[in-house]
Amino acid sequence: MRIIHLNTYEGNGGAGRACMRLNDALNAHGAKSEVMVYYQFKESSKTKTFTKTRFQKAIAIFNILAERYLVKAFVKRLKTPFSLQWFGRSIYKHPDLKNADIIHLHWINHGFLSPKSLAALDELDKPIVWTFHDSNAFTGGCHVRYACENFHQQCGFCPLLKASGKDDISHKTWLRKMKAYAHLNFHIIAPSNWMASSIKISSLLGARDVRVIPNTIETHIFKPYVKAEAKKILKIAPEKFVLMSGFMPSTNDKHKGTAYLIEALVKFSKRPGVVKENVELVIFGNKDQAEMPEFPFKTTFLGNINNDEHLAKCYSAADAFITASLEDNLPNTVMESLACATPVIAFKTGGIPDMVKHLQNGYLAAYKSAVELANGMEWLYRLQDKEAIQKEARRTILTAFSPEVIAKEHLNLYKSLLEVHPR
Structure with a gap:
């Protein structure tokens, strides 16, 4: 079984670390698992990347910086992460993805996969799994929701935006995601029961099946010392x-x-x-x-x-x-x-x-x-x-939460998806 994990960066942030840990756990339990990232800050043997040439790297840097800094023109000066997701990279023709059995998405913001490029993955005709490391997949842009319940409806009137209203950027992003998800069949993993409950009450993905499978950790490294x-x-x-x-x-x-x-x-x-x-x-x-x-x-x-x-x-x-x-x-x-x-x-x-x-x-x-x-x-x-x-x-x-337990749960899910997926 060949699994390709997709993440914007290698090992950066909580999602990046969780992705790499899962990849190691799966390889240790007989799967052929690889991580492909949008951008590598330095050359690495641990991951493959979609941006190899100077031109590709220049485009990636532009997309990343645009997503990180353009948002400041629209969002209030609050320390709550928000993504416009205007920029993205088309990857569905990549040979490694075509040869994979399972495509597993993780954190795909900062110019990697926009709703449109996400929907294009349907062309691969592969089982797609997506682990939600934060709330962005089912909101109009925010990654952290706090007490806001606008994601129960169609977003809009976003408390984070300078220009907030019925048809604001959050609502327009919600519409773009709704259109993309209508074209893409994917299976959701929630690392926590709280995340699963949040997904179930979202207007975008509340009808989808959600499997709760936690992240894992290297128990041979993170262990007690005297x-x-x-x-x-x-x-x-x-x-x-x-x-x-x-x-x-x-x-x-x-x-x-x-x-x-x-x-x-x-x-x-x-x-x-x-x-x-x-x-x-x-x-x-x-x-x-x-x-x-x-x-x-x-x-x-x-x-x-x-x-x-x-x-x-x-x-x-x-x-x-x-x-x-x-x-x-x-x-x-x-x-x-x-x-x-x-x-x-x-x-x-x-x-x-x-x-x-x-x-x-x-x-x-x-x-x-x-x-x-x-x-x-x-x-x-x-x-x-x-x-x-x-x-x-x-x-x-x-x-x-050990690698043995979490790898087994993922492999069981992958196998069940492959059994019902038309070949």
Whole structure:
């Protein structure tokens, strides 16, 4: 069985990482699986690309930049991703796609597949699977919806647009997608139950079948290390209670909920019995320390970590991983932390409850409640039997998200599609 995965970039962002992880898992279980990307930032043996010549690369760069910057003329100054999807690349005549048994789509924005070029894939007459890593496929442009319910209808009156109305850009994009989807038969994978429920109430794709299959992770890389030894690597005293968080954007970034995290840390620091000198905050992925807010605890900034084995040791050094994300499908950081036997404290939102089980392998805080996030920190800080929670975190990943489990679920889906597909 030959599977071709399509993604805009190689390994960039959560979708890119999830795509590459699935590809590796499938190859390890007997499939012939490859990833083809729209654009490679550097030559790679891990993926093939549609942009090989200088001319093709120039067109791709133009499309990518146009999609990323033209949108600023239409969207309000909000940190909510929105795609126009005006630009795209026709790929249905590519020989690798013609020779594939299964075409598996992932994240296809930034000038890769517009609705029109997406519909053209029907010419291949192959089973097409599409994993929704965010909400864009069933909205008029946004990738993160928050409380907006316009996607239940036909979009329009978009709260993100400067010129919002019945026939605004979001509604016109919705119409283009409706036309494209009418010509293309594809099978949807939702990585989380939350995403599946969202698709079911969308006007564009609510009638389609949806299969819930989570993303996977390299359990041989993201694994527990002795906590005291891991702390030593980061030059942290073994008795310190370590809280870890991922990329810390600016405080007005809605999507990441940074303001709630900062407020929760301050509240936790003021709780009776919490000794501030015994707590340390570790942040990885931060791009500019100059933009960092003030924290109530000693803070170590790790910067970007490009080595997964070292990242696993960083997770292992932490007593808890905290994310204040307000909307996330199935965040890789949560899965990585649990795989390293580090409990997670997070809001009960998106696909996070599929992984984090309250008071079993972490703490699910009430949505947008900084007090509840602080409660989660205090619960773990005072917990006597931390080892039981840590073991359950690792067990959760091995049971439901390991490469063996997820590869098998995908292969079963592919086989069922090939059995009913006319040859």
